[in-house]
Amino acid sequence: MTYILALDQGTTSSRTIVFDQAGQIKTIAQQEFTQIFPKPGWVEHDPKEIWQSQLTTLRDAISRSGIAPQALSCLGITNQRETTLVWDRRTGEPIYNAIVWQDRRAEQTCVRLRESGHQALVESKTGLRIDAYFSATKLHWLLENVPNARTQANQGHLAFGTVDTWLIWQLSGGKRHVTDVSNASRTMLFNIHKNTWDDELLALLDIPKSMMPEVLPSAADFGHTDVDILGHAIPIGGVAGDQQSALFGQACFHAGQAKNTYGTGCFMLTQTGSHAPSSQNGLITTAAAQPTGTPQFAIEGSVFIGGSVVQWLRDGLHAIESSSAVEALAAQVCDTGGVVVVPAFTGLGAPYWDANARGTITGLTRGTTMAHIARAALESIAFQSAALLQAMNRDALATGAPPVNELRVDGGACVNDFLMQFQADLLGISVIRPKVTETTALGAAYLAGLHTGIFANTEELSHLWQVERRFEPQMSREHAASRMAEWEQAVRQTVAR
Numbered sequence: 001m002t003y004i005l006a007l008d009q010g011t012t013s014s015r016t017i018v019f020d021q022a023g024q025i026k027t028i029a030q031q032e033f034t035q036i037f038p039k040p041g042w043v044e045h046d047p048k049e050i051w052q053s054q055l056t057t058l059r060d061a062i063s064r065s066g067i068a069p070q071a072l073s074c075l076g077i078t079n080q081r082e083t084t085l086v087w088d089r090r091t092g093e094p095i096y097n098a099i100v101w102q103d104r105r106a107e108q109t110c111v112r113l114r115e116s117g118h119q120a121l122v123e124s125k126t127g128l129r130i131d132a133y134f135s136a137t138k139l140h141w142l143l144e145n146v147p148n149a150r151t152q153a154n155q156g157h158l159a160f161g162t163v164d165t166w167l168i169w170q171l172s173g174g175k176r177h178v179t180d181v182s183n184a185s186r187t188m189l190f191n192i193h194k195n196t197w198d199d200e201l202l203a204l205l206d207i208p209k210s211m212m213p214e215v216l217p218s219a220a221d222f223g224h225t226d227v228d229i230l231g232h233a234i235p236i237g238g239v240a241g242d243q244q245s246a247l248f249g250q251a252c253f254h255a256g257q258a259k260n261t262y263g264t265g266c267f268m269l270t271q272t273g274s275h276a277p278s279s280q281n282g283l284i285t286t287a288a289a290q291p292t293g294t295p296q297f298a299i300e301g302s303v304f305i306g307g308s309v310v311q312w313l314r315d316g317l318h319a320i321e322s323s324s325a326v327e328a329l330a331a332q333v334c335d336t337g338g339v340v341v342v343p344a345f346t347g348l349g350a351p352y353w354d355a356n357a358r359g360t361i362t363g364l365t366r367g368t369t370m371a372h373i374a375r376a377a378l379e380s381i382a383f384q385s386a387a388l389l390q391a392m393n394r395d396a397l398a399t400g401a402p403p404v405n406e407l408r409v410d411g412g413a414c415v416n417d418f419l420m421q422f423q424a425d426l427l428g429i430s431v432i433r434p435k436v437t438e439t440t441a442l443g444a445a446y447l448a449g450l451h452t453g454i455f456a457n458t459e460e461l462s463h464l465w466q467v468e469r470r471f472e473p474q475m476s477r478e479h480a481a482s483r484m485a486e487w488e489q490a491v492r493q494t495v496a497r
Contacts, residue, residue, distance in 0.1 A: 003067055004449055005075040005234065006441035007054055009163050010242065011083075011100065011264040012311070014053040016061035017441045018072075021454055023464040025438060026067070029060035036097060041104035041346060044097035047085050050163065051170045055229070062230065069232035074452040075171075075225065076238035076444030078245035079163035081186040084138035086211070087166070088152070089159050092174055096146050098163070099138040102265075102304060102346045106137035107355050109205075113137075118204065125191045125198050127276060127285030129353060133302070135162060136188035140205045153208050160211040162186070164239050171236065173226035180218045181295075182244035185287035190215070192276060192287045195295060218244070218289040219451040238447025240289040242440045243267040247298060248289040249443030250408040250434065251465035253458045258392070258404040260385050260423075261440065262413035265349070266306035268388040269298040270404060280398060281391035282351030289443060291450050291458070299395065301350035301388030305343040305359075307413040309377045312343070319370045327416050330375035338363035339376040340490035351391040352491060360494045378419050383487040386426040390484075406430040410439040417471075425475035426484060435468040 002021040008014070014033065018026040031053045036044040062069060082101035087094045099105070113122070113130045122130050132138070139160055143150045152158050161169065165179045184190040184197070189207065191198040197212050216222065222236035240248060243261060247269045250259040255273040260266060269288070276285050276297040288296040305312075310326050313319045320326050342348075344357040361373065393403040406429055413419060414433055424431040436442055449455045473480075 002073050002454055003071055004445040004454065005058070005061070005072050006445040007058065007075065007077045007167065008242070008441040008444070009050065009054055009077070009079040009167060011080045011102070012308070014050065014057050015441065016054070016057040017438055018061050018065045018067065019442065019445045021449070023436060023442055023445070025436065027061050027065040029057040029064060031057050043100040043103045043346070045083065045100055047087070047094040047098050047166060050098065051167065054167060059230070069230040069234065072234050073454060074235045074237040074448040076448035077164050077167055077236065078240055078242050078440050078444040079167065079183070081162060081183060081241035081243065082133060082135050083163050084135045084142070085161050085163070085166045086139065086142050086149070086158050089157055092169070095149055095158065096142055099142070101133060103138065104132050104346055104355055106132040106141045109137040109140055122188060122201065123278070125193070125201060126185070126188050127192050128188050129284060130188070131353065132355060133349065134186060134188035136201070136205055136207070139207055143207065153211055156208070156210045158211055159213070161213055164241070165213045168222055168236060168239070171225045171229065172223040173228070176223035177213045178216055178222055179213045180216055180220070180239040181287045182218055182241045182289050183239070184215045186241055192285070192295070192297070195293070217291065217293050219291040219447040221451070235452060236448070237451035238444050238449070240443055240447060243269055243300065244286070244289040244298065245443030245447070246410055246440040247271060247443070248446060249439030249441070250410060251462045252408065253462065256402050256404065257408070259408040259410065259439070262307055262381060262409065262411035262419070264306060264308045266303035266381060266385050267300065268385060268392070269300045270392055272297045272299055277395065277399060279391070279395050281394045282353055283388070283391055283395065284350065289447060291447060299392060301391060303384040303388065304347060304349045305345050306381050306384070307411065309341070309343040309380060310413070312345070313374055313377055319374055326374055326378060327418050329371050330378050330418060332371040333369070333375055336363070336376040336379060337365065337368055337372045339368055339372045340486055341373065341376040341380045342490050342494045343377065343380050344494055348491070348495065351387060352495065354495045357495045360490065362490050362493055378416070379422060381413060382419060382423040382426055383484070385423060386484060387487070389427055404429065406432055408432050408434065410434065410437045420471045421474070424471040424473045426480050428473045428477055428480060431471040432467055433469045433471070435466040
């Protein structure tokens with residue numbers, strides 16, 4: 001039996017999963033790490049804690065599996081995207097905390113870029129909107145605000161990376177400064193049509209090209225783990241940003257296939273193949289995971305606050321003791337009693353794109369209970385995702401492409417049957433949960449396995465994907481439309497504040 005390691009470095013935890021060659025999970029190790037909120041709208045991580053938590057789970061997973069490191073064929077990495085790190089090449093020391101994808105501190109830079117008329121240029125090259133969500137303006141902030149950073153960068157001493165690049169640097173003992181196309185495409189500095197860093201965009205934000213990592217296909221030679229880490233060097237053969245990795249792990253290899261990941265945020269992607277369409281409905285175009293040098297694309301919609309609304313119920317409101325208790329609390333009531341939660345804690349993502357929006361709870365009455373709020377919080381995850389799919393289908397209609405007719409789901413919150421059924425009800429299409437829901441890590445394992453020859457091609461991977469449960473819509477389309485209208489009204493109230 002051949003085994004593959006997958007490192008899944010997420011926003012709130014680091015995990016390592018050992019897969020066998022049939023794509024089945026052998027063991028999982030997970031460790032949460034500290035969330036740092038220095039100011040309202042600012043979100044940071046300690047780069048060293050990211051690495052140490054990932055290293056701990058890596059060693060723990062191997063120990064639990066009982067598999068010798070020599071029996072591990074390869075390693076794949078998937079990661080939280082857009083999160084921005086800068087470190088000194090000479091020492092490997094970070095110059096500042098990692099600025100997380102949720103962070104909004106660079107919004108004023110984005111405003112200046114938009115007001116200067118650069119949106120069309122950025123979108124034509126990167127497929128992205130100018131937004132503080134992406135890495136470029138975070139990196140610009142670091143160079144402008146960390147003492148001596150710009151001088152050090154101009155002298156070639158600083159390295160930039162998203163989390164995958166940071167992990168590979170650490171795993172390889174500082175020998176490799178690389179990323180893959182899917183992560184590079186989330187920086188707002190990468191030309192997705194040419195698969196290269198864009199000199200014009202780098203100049204626009206005054207970012208030295210010497211800081212940028214080498215960009216490889218998602219299945220490629222990213223180096224080996226340093227022998228001191230596990231006592232045996234393991235090839236790093238696959239890398240992809242978490243959402244593109246999940247699309248790959250869901251076997252969405254053909255245009256029109258779509259998945260939604262219910263993690264800290266929610267991320268819906270539809271595979272578009274070799275075509276890079278431009279959305280007219282608030283979505284973005286991104287590079288999909290590319291097993292070869294041939295460009296592959298996807299349309300994406302991002303919800304900033306998805307499953308983390310449950311963490312807010314747990315840690316902020318102390319409504320539940322554990323995240324798993326939310327379904328039982330929500331089930332205590334048959335509806336929300338008119339309550340709608342819009343969890344715009346760090347602004348609203350697609351298709352609204354309002355950086356200044358903040359969370360609201362509307363429809364409160366004297367009879368409102370915590371169960372109503374919990375149910376409304378869960379429903380908010382489905383409402384936001386439904387808005388994304390509606391935007392995707394409007395784009396499809398405008399271009400003559402077929403609409404999405406089923407949605408494959410994954411991520412921590414997809415195990416919640418109430419949420420998945422409500423999602424199917426709102427969408428009016430099948431929502432399909434696979435047997436292996438760890439598709440983000442699975443995608444990275446598949447990519448590493450393709451590079452090292454464990455898997456022959458994507459057709460073989462398609463046969464490994466299996467359905468665990470199919471949720472069919474039970475709500476009338478009229479009632480679903482009424483519920484979506486309630487949601488949109490609540491959003492209008494939120495953004496009009």
